[in-house]
Amino acid sequence: MAVIDYKYKDVIHRCFRCGYCKFPNNWIDVNNCPAYARFRMETYSCGGRLWLVRAWVNGEIDWSEHFAQIVYSCTACKNCEQQCPLRFNVDIVNMIVAAKSEMVERGEIPPSAKEFLENVQRQGNPYGNSREKRGEWMEGTGIEAYQGQEFLYYVGCVGSYDTRGQKTARVLGKVLQKAGVSFGVLGNDENCDGNEVRSLGEETLFEMLAEENVAQFQSLGVQKIVTLSPHSYNAMKNDYPGFNGGFDVAHYTQLLQSLISDGRLDVSGGVNATVTYHDPCFLGRWNEEYEAPRNVLKSIPGIQLIEMERNRDGALCCGGGGGNFYIDLLGGSEDSPARRRVREAHETGADVLAVACPNCLTMLEDAVKAEELEDKLTVKDVAEIVGEACGIK
Amino acid sequence: MDSVYQALVDIVGQEHVSNRQEELFIYSFDLGTTEPHRPDYAVAPRTTEEIQEIVRLANREKVPVVPLGGGLSLAGLAVPFKGGIALDLKRMDSIIEVNEKARYALVECGVSQAQMVSYLERYHPTLTHSEPGAPGPATIGGNVAIHGQGDLAQPYGFNSDMVNGLEIVLPTGEVCRFGSCSISSGWFTLHPLPDLGLFLGWSGTTGIITKVSLRLFPCKRIRGVGQFVVENEELVPEVIHKLTHTQMAEDIIAYSQAVPPFSSGLQHFLINLAADSEKELEFKQEIIWDDTLGEYIRRGDGGFLGFRQGLERPVVSKTSDWRKGGGFEYVGAIMPVDTYPECYRQGREISERHDIPYTVLGRCIGMAHAMMFSWTYAFNRADPESIKQAREALHETDDLALELGGTLWKPGLYGQKLVMERMDPHTLELMKKVKQLLDPNGIMNPGNWEVS
Amino acid sequence: MDIVACIKRVPDTSEVDVIKIDASQKDIEKDRLVFKINDWDEYVLEEAVQLREKLGGTLTAVTVGHNDWDDVLRRALAMGADTGIRIDQDVSAEDTHVVAKILKTVIQQIPHDLVLFGAQSEDFGSGQLGAMVAEMLDIPHATLVVGLEAEEKRVRVNRELEAGTLESYTIELPALLTIHTGINQPRYISLGGIKRAMKKELQVMSLSDLQLSPDALNPMVRLEKLELPPKGEGAELITGAPGEAAEQLTKILKDTGIF
């Protein structure tokens, strides 16, 4: 039956389905929409998805698991908004999220998305792991709980629970300690930042998470926040103000950039590696932060930085956005965006693929294994590379 | 279990074939005003061999096959009128070889125009191809299949004139090669073997183009666009005639449109120039702006609006948003250049009668040998009345183009009927024989170019 | 068709490493545990809502517990139940007989063609409650139902036996069924749905409202104490990072001739 109160009812028909959204800005490859790159059928292109949502809203097609899978395969990477030549392009991702919200309210969403959201409702993280284990990553690092220090170091779910993510969280903590930054963490009391919950369409759950987090931060007197993940950075910088949570939010690469340029962090130890940097969507296209991570890498002696064909606002998404690092509707093939991106990184001749997001880290590291490139290409977070340069093990 | 579906899964793999409502819905439309028709399957093959097996299956089961590249031909040429298999060729997107010396590119049919532009800019900066200005995903194969033209039409003709070789899967499943490639490994010329050009202009009704060797042309270091305008449309043919005489320009386009209002009624010229040095550029500018167009400027009949370096690709999709309706369709016709004034005047009259802001454009083909004249009608996809108005305007324009002595380019069903009615019966009979010879079971893109 | 669905709130112990028994040795420490609706009852509610969508009628959700149990009723209301009834009594230490008596009394006061229970609960897993209530209401019942087709006057059910076999029955209404997992795919309940359900008021009843005095509900089975199961000899644990552990296990598999 038709969807009655779809917010973008009078805009969505303006999509001409001309397909510019499939390309990066330099048109070098037709596969820059991650879902289209994976399935290469018109239904999975951004235009195809908008036409299907419109057809569903008008009652021309019925809901089906396949339709839900097509909508949820959008990783909210914003390549479409970057490339679409038409004036409504600023709302494309919102149109898809609004369709997801409609499905959420009807309870008809892919099973893995259902599990993701139920786990967050229950345990405050998509893995459903116990809240009592959220602080386990910091055991033995000497990192303190937050009691008014200058920065709240917000880690996020992937950094807290994913073994690979934990490693990065620890290294960044030690780097900040080395630079003498005054910071503390929330440990077991940290809750999901809600960024993925919102892009999965669970609007009310996102509002609750945002309200609770803002209240928690304010009760602790938090002024400045440094986040490990661009996803947390995005929610706290752009959405929390709407819940009167006006904090000074930085992604950690921005903080490291200033620490290095102010001389508070000595990276002269250097790292000998040819590195290519992957722009995470929530740092790049969503927040136009392209230079800080690159400046950090370039400030380390011995690092030779090579750009991939598709970089900055033309980067190919790792396929982990829109909750897909967990619900993973784009995995399972050599056409998966993560595997395409890993091949592209390898072609530059780099031996290190640098990332600045725990989701990208896990997606691209799995892809390196799947492509059997373990001995030719290593995925490292910028924090880990900086850690090496400061002699942190 | 649907045996055809299962057979398709065995050929291309489970992920590249679908009979689900979502794929059938999307592949039932093109972007224009043509009524949608649902296919029974959507299939995305990766190799010529897969296409052969699909076509053989289609013959056995009498299932229509409708090939499409970008699906952007905007005239219903990729709409599966009789259902069957919508064959999306965009996965066949490898650029196989670029031969710098003989200036040609051998590509799979699904290579997109955008990919070609960026690949040449990135790896072969001294070469360029005739880019049609369609949205990025439009494919090389699809474009030659409908006798498309691009921004080198004035010096070098139709894109289909630039074909050095073709690989075709016949409707009965065999693979044929036309041009030097059929006897040697080089794809450097289509001629002089007996001409079997039975696949260009047929819009995929006589076979499926799988590989194209396309001529490339020198790409000079400096490329720019000069803009010239005249008030009186009667002057346009002679201006084009004079410009083509100089043989200095690349693309020559004359257009007129109602939006923005201050330019309504004026005839604008876009004159592409290319040069390897400032000296060469100044020389060409002088010949064009002083020696050729100077008299118009001095008489006040025309105005020079400046020259801008850098070739900015036209973004034709913007037209679809003029009426905030996400849609437009245009009639393209190959017309004698001197019919420009009538094409403009009557075209404008049709637009105004259907309450659509007029947009007409003439692209010179060859040395003013002909021009591709397009009448564009935007519509609002959410407003059936505006679609109806656009569709009527399109049909009236089909009639107009033929009345003015032109011939329709990539016409939809309505235009095809008009063309075939006017065609001399023996040529029509020969077309029918060719179709029957190549496609005995009538599975290839049925409905289009069907000689009754 | 008027449907009554009885649901339960249980602690989520799947992701908890250590469960501590409290000083009374009659309960576990629950203050740090997270609570959820009993797995089986999610399938009950989904089945009930689907039946109500097909055949119309009313759907009433019932639970027995103090006000922190309202969240499972909110969930039922968010899913589509018309009313939610909570009997304000902590029965976590009671035996099933007592709970059955309470529920029987409540159900008798509600129009009921079909009464649905979960086949068992995640915490105690006795699997007795539904069949006991059926006997007390003197209506036919079937447990472990994995397939259900309902008409106005009767239901056709498949119930699960051992070794992949099912047995099927036709049962006249009114009847009671206990629902097993896998019968359907429960829908997602959005927080928005739960919040909207907050506006629907819940009926709260006490034992006295049901003319039941606490001492008339003496348990037949008494809990003596809880204890942690004896540490069985258990598995020989292979430790180390994923790579090393995999290495050692591969060696063991090789040595025992598995490949």
Next chain:
Amino acid sequence: MSGILVVAEHRNKSLADIVHQMLSKGRQLADQAQVELLAVVIGRDIDASAAELARWADRVIAVKNDRLEEPLAGPYQKALSPLIRERKPKIVLMGHSSFAMDMAPSLSVELEAPLATDCVDISLQNGDVLVTRSIYNGKVNAIHSFAQSETVIITGRVGEFPVEDCHRQGQVEEIEFASEEGFNYKKFEGYLEEEAGGVDITQAEVLVSVGRGIKEKKNIQMAEELAEVLSGVVSCSRPVVDYGWLPSERQVGLSGKTVKPKLYLGLGISGAFQHVVGMKGAKMTVAINKDAKAPIFSVANYGIVGDILQVVPELISKISELKGKTG
């Protein structure tokens, strides 16, 4: 204390396995309390079964009824309740089976007799009956006693009570059961067997079994790869079938198949008793689960506490490496 009565579940002309486990426990309790062990079997052609029961029971009551070829909860209850009221056994004991779940609770209400289900131990302490139940999916044991009552009803968990052979020549007593009650309002329509075909996991030498811990359908592909490398087959526990990720023919456990492979490799399986019952017969069991307290670890020979998404890919590459060298 009066006698102990074992209710024998009799299906397609033979006694269910669990009956021998209950007879053995019943015999042991009866000897300890020096009381009579009775057994009752209800059905149509039950002579052979009655004779078999007589090897354990002092007295066997064979209740014959042509319409009761298959065990039906309603009629069985109508046959048993007068018998129990008349013989007043201290304990009525039966296996905790699907049939028992259908009948025991309503029988307990009819007789106003206390009921404890799915017990893992039954003991007598100075005349009082105590039972142990495993709760919070195997992480806690609860000890229960009964309020004063002539009869208590207990159902025992399958696999918890070892079978001890016995050679007592019990007396067989036949009685007729004619009551019409219990047949009408609940009509038995027949059995549904699983359609055959597909993979038969009971024949596999090596089973790689996936549980809820696999988290997503796409991870099953990793288990397929591991099974392939070990030339085995993928099986699963119930939640995986409930989610529709694998067909029920792959399910190991009480309501699925019982398997006796050379190697049973459990990935993300918690080890609920209904599952363990189906794989206890494996020669060697290895469990990988991130919950150190998962009950499966108390059954397996070897265990790895870790994330299967990290361990299994390593396992696949290490095994194929080793096989590559020597294969």
